[in-house]
Amino acid sequence: MNELQVDKELREKAKKAIVDVPMHFSAGIDQVLGSLPVRPVLKKSYVRKNKWLISVACLLMGMFLLIGTGLVSPTMAHMLKNLPYVSTIFSFVGDSGIKVADQQGLTQPLDQSVNNQGITVSLKEAYYDRLNLSIGFVVTFPPSENGFQHIEKLSYEWQGRTITRTFTTEEAKKSYLLHWRHVEGNTYYGTFQPFFFEELPEEWTLKLVLQKIGGVDGTWQFDIPLTRKPADAVTKVTEPGVSGQSRGFILSVKQIIRTPSTTRIVFGVQGESESIEPAEEETLNQIDLLSDAIRVFDSKGVPLSSITDEKGNRRGGITGSTLFTKDFHPISVDSHSMTIAVDKQLRFEIPLD
CATH class of the missing domain: 2.60.40.1630 (bacillus anthracis domain)
Structure with a gap:
């Protein structure tokens, strides 16, 4: 096989190789292979240079294929894993x-x-x-x-x-x-x-x-x-101002705070005929049960999972006699709306900007 055929073979194999390597690495291989000459007439010194480049390209390809198939020592794997471009x-x-x-x-x-x-x-x-x-x-x-x-x-x-x-x-x-x-x-x-x-x-x-x-x-x-x-700079706050009745309460969605790491929903709650008194323990227990019945979904119907506190409880709680919050993991950035469901009776469809 002559040098031209070797060049062609290497280019074809580089295109077909399926390895999970950083993009700038694979780009580097393409650059090396792309720099190989394709002229039909080669001088002796140029042939030597071409062979050297082929050897380097083969070495690089072998190394990345090794990494891609996981055939590396634990020390090498650890070193690669902790390179700045890999992770934090x-x-x-x-x-x-x-x-x-x-x-x-x-x-x-x-x-x-x-x-x-x-x-x-x-x-x-x-x-x-x-x-x-x-x-x-x-x-x-x-x-x-x-x-x-x-x-x-x-x-x-x-x-x-x-x-x-x-x-x-x-x-x-x-x-x-x-x-x-x-x-x-x-x-x-x-x-x-x-x-x-x-x-x-x-x-x-x-x-x-x-x-x-x-x-x-x-x-x-x-x-x-x-x-x-x-x-x-990328946190968004929505104040829907919607409300409905469930379990003997009027439930309103006061505010939705969407940070990159968290979705917090602030609810307002009051009795159907009068404000809730904080001293009414049974009433507060009923609000807790109402809070637990709330489910939240993105625009694709995917449920948002609750963030838990240190005891494994859903993070959130009553912040005043008529307010409580619930914290969820972040909603997808491409979600154009949010659905808040309470039992089967109450459902809010809230657009997101």
Whole structure:
């Protein structure tokens, strides 16, 4: 087979190869192959150059085919997995709504690291909007028999008060506040996602202190500047102003807040003849049951899943005598409407801009 036939074969194989590789890699192969000469008359020196290019192209193709079929060592796979163009901490761990926001490039980089008791905690990224906050971190834990199990104690400041949280092993496994994943050796990726029921301020500095990690007491303290401006630019607020009757109540849809990570719906509720008194415990129980009966769908009929709180309950609740909220994972960006159904009697079709 002569050089021209080899060139042609390589081009055909490059077009037909089905491998899952980054686009700029495959573009690089095409560029190398496209640069190979196709002239019928070749000088000796040019033939040598052409053969060298063919060898390089074959080597590249072999490497990418190897990656595409998964035939790489664990060390190589780990190295590739952690290259900047492949992923971020949020893409590995954390809430699905945060992952959606991360895919839109709405996270902000952090560069803080504290070493204490031989344990290094490095903050890498944050996501922040009106309804959600998540911090992506890396823990490097010294070699031990059990390794890093979980963060057992931490505290943070909110509205002038310090909130301290402790987690047993079982609580840590079930908590949505903390997620982590072993990456390699003594390295772990994790996210911390405190829940604030109120809307979060436009700019804020989170004071976070980790106090016990993997059975080791210490102090890993951070001041984290946060801004929600990038998320605010794509956050949408709708005030439908629709209402209907169900279960002896008048239910109205006051507001829909759609951030990149969350869909929050604010409902108004009152009795058919008079306002609800907060002291009426049975009435409040009935409102809870009404809230649980609410289902939400996008314009394609796909149900929105509820965001759960730290106890596994649907996130939301009564914010006043006549208001309650429900939080859902983000609605699809191409959804042109939302359907809110209560039992079989009440149904709202709400257009979205």
